[in-house]
Amino acid sequence: MxxxxxxxxxxxxxxxxxxxxxxxxxxxxxxxxxxxxxxPMADGGEGTLAAVARSGRGTVHHPVLVHGPLGEPTTAAWLEMEEDGARVGLVEVASTSGITMADPLDGLRASSRGFGEAVVAALDAGVDRLVLALGGSASSDGGAGLLTALGGRLHDRLGRPVAPGNAGLEGIAGLDLSGLRSLPAGGAVVLSDVRNPLLGRSGAVRTYGPQKGIRQADLHRADERVGRLAGLVRDRLGGDEHAPGSGAAGGLGFTLAAWGARLVPGAEAVASVVxxxxxxxxxxxxxxxxxxxxxxxxxxxxxxxxxxxxxxxxxxxxxxxxxxxxxxxxxxxxxxxxxxxxxxxxxxxxxxxxxxxxxxxxxxxx
Known part of the structure; x- marks a missing residue:
């Protein structure tokens, strides 16, 4: 048998x-x-990188120094794979901006910047395509940290950079994407098991914010802040905050889709890879x-x-x-x-x- x-x-x-x-x-x-x-399997969350590496499809671990979810320097890694002669970079949120890395939990202050820094490291290494695993995030920043790492500039009415995390979006007034990095030639695929929209009762903040340390009393305002960023992103890149999966990883799904990435069911994609x-x-x-x-x-x-x-x-x-x-x-x-x-x-x-x-x-x- x-x-x-x-x-x-x-x-x-x-x-x-x-x-x-x-x-x-x-x-x-x-x-x-x-x-x-x-x-071993995964759905785009914690353990995705390990599962792919265990399958033999991941050929090289590339260590990278990033800012953890609360701003602390931490060593993470992205995984290089080869597929039909193309170099593919796998980056996961869980090991770069993950909820298990945040101590204490602080969903209002946590940022997705470290994830973005690992994505940039893969781009700098010349990958042909990206696979981005979104589960297990600590942040509810709508992808603000990711945009900053990719070369975007979020600023207030006086032109000053906004602080990291959801709370920092309180004063956001503008978004300069003139320095934003482009997708690699083969594009990017986003793995997620989440079908939530970005905003509202079933959105990123109200559904997952409490488990990231956001108090019930703060959820409505935190959701509004993400909506404020989403409006600026939509004006410049497009994007659909109602799309299934746009609420993944505190709003990273929305921002990555606006950047041009394609959202797919995580477990199905991992099953294929392994x-x-x-x-x-x-x-x-x-x-x-x-x-x-x-x-x-x-x-x-x-x-x-x-x-x-x-x-x-x-x-x-x-x-x-x-x-x-x-x-x-x-x-x-x-x-x-x-x-x-x-x-x-x-x-x-x-x-x-x-x-x-x-x-x-x-x-x-x-």
């Missing part, structure tokens, strides 16, 4: 390669005769998973994408999740780490319990 391990990361505990390896080890403990293939469809073609069983399985898991995320590939090929699928909050329809079996170990145990020793879950799934195969 051929078994493919294709999980997402379990955020805050294990990255996708670690989850895949633990699942594979647990399965092999029980069924050593089976062929186990690990294919070769998952081919692995599923050869599989008898596919095991996928994520930290929390709920009603949104089928909506463009890794579990939903893997499930779709399995259904199209009539391949059985199984699920492992940190917690299971919704009925896992269509899976041959499902295991929750919280059910195995309790919430505290699952968080304190996730590798042990993921391995245990892999063994339990294997034991149920006849």
């Amino acid at each position: 051929t078994v493919v391990m294709a999980p997402d990361s379990f955020k805050g505990t294990l990255d996708a390669p670690e989850v895949a390896a633990a699942l594979g080890a647990g399965w092999s403990d029980v069924r050593p005769q089976d062929r186990v293939v690990t294919c 070769g998952l469809p081919g692995f599923v073609d050869e599989a008898d069983v596919v095991v996928t998973g994520e930290g929390r399985f709920d009603a949104t898991s089928a909506q463009g995320k890794v579990v939903g994408t893997v499930s779709g590939l399995c259904d199209a090929r009539a391949v059985e699928r199984m699920l492992v999740a940190g917690s299971v909050e919704d009925t896992p329809t269509g899976f041959r079996a499902a295991v929750s780490l919280v059910d195995l170990a309790g919430a505290t145990g699952a968080m304190s020793a996730p590798g042990r319990w993921v391995r245990d879950a892999g063994g339990r799934l294997a034991a149920g195969v006849t």
Whole structure:
């Protein structure tokens, strides 16, 4: 039997390669005769760069010094890939301007500048195309930091540069894009699992601002600030703040689309890059998973994408999740780490319990 391990990361505990390896080890403990293939996945968020690198498609890590989400110098990296003779640069928000890098969380002050600096590093290296992974951002600045890094100038009524972050947009009065860098010749593709528009009740700030440290009382004003920047961007570059995905990464989706990038579902694109469809073609069983399985898991995320590939090929699928909050329809079996170990145990020793879950799934195969 051929078994493919294709999980997402379990955020805050294990990255996708670690989850895949633990699942594979647990399965092999029980069924050593089976062929186990690990294919860690991502949806454009945390772990995308690691998943692609693990697949062998990423050839070179390029370290780069950037400003972290709160302005602190930090070393990140972008990944160089080769595709049909073209050099492709993969840059992810999570490792350059990510929410796990912000301590304390401060969604009003956090900036996307570091992400933009990594994009510029890839452009300076002469890549032919960009792949930009947007999940896991700390900021709600509408892409202001990105624009600054790309050579744009945001200023107030007196011509002074505005401060970083959403709060800095309070005084924005003008946007000079005469020095803005151009897309590479092959363009840019943006990976995201988010379909939110930029503004309003279901937009970037009101939906995701609270988890980035923005208080409820500040959400309306923060949303208005992003709208102010969006109006200036739209006047100069175009852009559609109502487009699905424009609210990704605190508004980076909108600004990147206005720059000329193309937004695509993240998990589907990553699956293609890492070769998952081919692995599923050869599989008898596919095991996928994520930290929390709920009603949104089928909506463009890794579990939903893997499930779709399995259904199209009539391949059985199984699920492992940190917690299971919704009925896992269509899976041959499902295991929750919280059910195995309790919430505290699952968080304190996730590798042990993921391995245990892999063994339990294997034991149920006849």
